[in-house]
Amino acid sequence: MAKILVVDDEKLIVKGIRFSLEQDGMEVDCAYDGEEAIELAKRTEYDVVLLDVMLPKFDGFEVCQAIREFSEMPIIMLTAKGGDMDKILGLEYGADDYITKPFNILEVKARIKAIIRRSSKRGKKDGQAESKMVTAGDLSLDREGRRVFIGEREINLTAKEFDLLELLVCNPNKVYSRESLLTFVWGNKASESGDVRTVDVHVRRLREKIEPSPSDPKYVHTKWGVGYYFRV
Numbered sequence: 001m002a003k004i005l006v007v008d009d010e011k012l013i014v015k016g017i018r019f020s021l022e023q024d025g026m027e028v029d030c031a032y033d034g035e036e037a038i039e040l041a042k043r044t045e046y047d048v049v050l051l052d053v054m055l056p057k058f059d060g061f062e063v064c065q066a067i068r069e070f071s072e073m074p075i076i077m078l079t080a081k082g083g084d085m086d087k088i089l090g091l092e093y094g095a096d097d098y099i100t101k102p103f104n105i106l107e108v109k110a111r112i113k114a115i116i117r118r119s120s121k122r123g124k125k126d127g128q129a130e131s132k133m134v135t136a137g138d139l140s141l142d143r144e145g146r147r148v149f150i151g152e153r154e155i156n157l158t159a160k161e162f163d164l165l166e167l168l169v170c171n172p173n174k175v176y177s178r179e180s181l182l183t184f185v186w187g188n189k190a191s192e193s194g195d196v197r198t199v200d201v202h203v204r205r206l207r208e209k210i211e212p213s214p215s216d217p218k219y220v221h222t223k224w225g226v227g228y229y230f231r232v
Contacts, residue, residue, distance in 0.1 A: 001025060001026065001027050002025075002026045002027065002047045002048070002112075002116050003026070003027045003028075003029070003044060003045075003046045003047050004021055004026050004027070004028050004029070004046060004047060004048050004049075004050060004112065005028075005029050005030075005031065005037065005040055005041060005044070005046045005048075005049045005050065005051075006018060006021075006028055006029070006030050006031070006050045007030075007031045007032075007034075007036075007037040007049065007050065007051045007052055007055065007060070007063065008032070008050075008052040008055075008078065009032050009033060009052070009054070009055055009056055010052075011032065014030050014032070016105065017050065017105065017108065018030060020105050020108075020109060021109065021112070024109065024113075026112075029044065029046075032056075033055055033056040033057045033058070034055045034056065034057045034058025034059060034060070034062055034063045035057040035058055036057075037049075037051065037055070037058075037063050038058065038063055038066045038067065041063075041066075041067045041070075041071060041073070042070065045071065045073055046073050047073070047074070047115070047116055048073070048074050048075075048076060048112050048115050048116065049067065049073055049074065049075045049076070050076050050078065050108070050112070051063060051064060051075055051076065051077055051078065051095070052077075052078040053077060053078065053079050053080065053086050053090065054080075060077055060078075060090070061089055061090065061093045064077065064090065064093040064094050064095050065093045065094060067094075068093070068094035068158070072156065072157070072158050072159060073159075074096045074097075074115045074158075074159045074160075075094065075095045075096055075097075075158075076095065076096065076097045076098065076099060076108075076111055076112070076115075077090035077095045077097070077098040077099070078098070078099055078101055078103070079098050079099070079100055079101065080100075080101055084197075086098075087100075087197075087198070088197060088201060091198060091201040091202065091205075092201060092205070094158055094205075096115070096158055096159050096160040097111060097115075097160070097186060097198075098198075099111060114187045115159070118163070118187075132144045134169050134170060136169060136172065136219070136230070136232045137218070137219070137232035138150050138151050139169070139210065139219060139232070141165065141166060141169050143166060143170075146162055148162065148165065148210070150210060155209050155210055156209075157206070157209065158205075160185060160186070160202055161202055161205060161206050161209070163185045164181065164185050164199075164202055164203070164206060165206055165210070165220075165230075167181070167184055167185060168220060168228065168229065168230035169230050171230070172229075172230050172231060172232075173229055173230070173231055174229055174230075175223045175226050175227050175228070175229040176227045176228055176229065177226060177227040178196040178199040178200065178227055178228075179196060180227070181199045181227070181228065182195060182196065182198065182199060185199075186198065199228075203220060203228055206220060207219075207220055218232065219231070219232060
């Protein structure tokens with residue numbers, strides 16, 4: 001049974017989301033402020049955290065940052081309508097995805113289920129068709145354990161950062177447009193004008209973690225006017 005943490009100070013919204021998710025067989029915990037959310041996340045490893053930006057005590061960005069200090073559980077931010085800065089800031093603090101308010105509950109459920117499906121597939125053995133460990137230069141990627149190493153040092157990536165790196169590493173020298181990366185990694189096409197910036201933010205964060213010099217990347221390269229590709 002999937003475990004979901006819903007964090008929002010609007011109790012009617014939380015009640016509606018909880019009811020809908022429980023109807024689909026999910027186990028739902030609720031928090032109404034940032035402090036409570038952090039404490040619950042410390043006690044339980046959730047399959048998805050649905051996190052509102054505007055919260056009492058600690059806002060959603062602070063909660064996201066705090067969770068990232070001890071867990072890579074997927075986080076979906078709920079942002080204000082038209083709040084592009086909210087979206088970008090959420091991604092900068094380690095969120096995996098965002099949904100704009102007001103939202104359709106069907107979209108919320110679809111995004112949550114997509115993350116759970118991908119996690120479930122990753123949990124299954126890949127069989128003989130795919131290598132579990134991929135090595136490129138000093139970088140090693142454990143596909144089954146979802147771990148990344150540079151030399152002997154383990155690099156902590158969020159779920160989306162790992163998915164992005166895995167796709168690029170397993171398809172070296174293939175250039176992906178930002179729109180195609182949205183489709184492959186996030187499971188949705190760029191339906192809004194700001195969506196492709198999601199990819200840019202994740203690539204920048206990924207480079208900051210794996211590159212010796214992020215401004216002069218060794219692994220994740222840019223094909224100007226086209227997209228991104230992996231090469232050692």
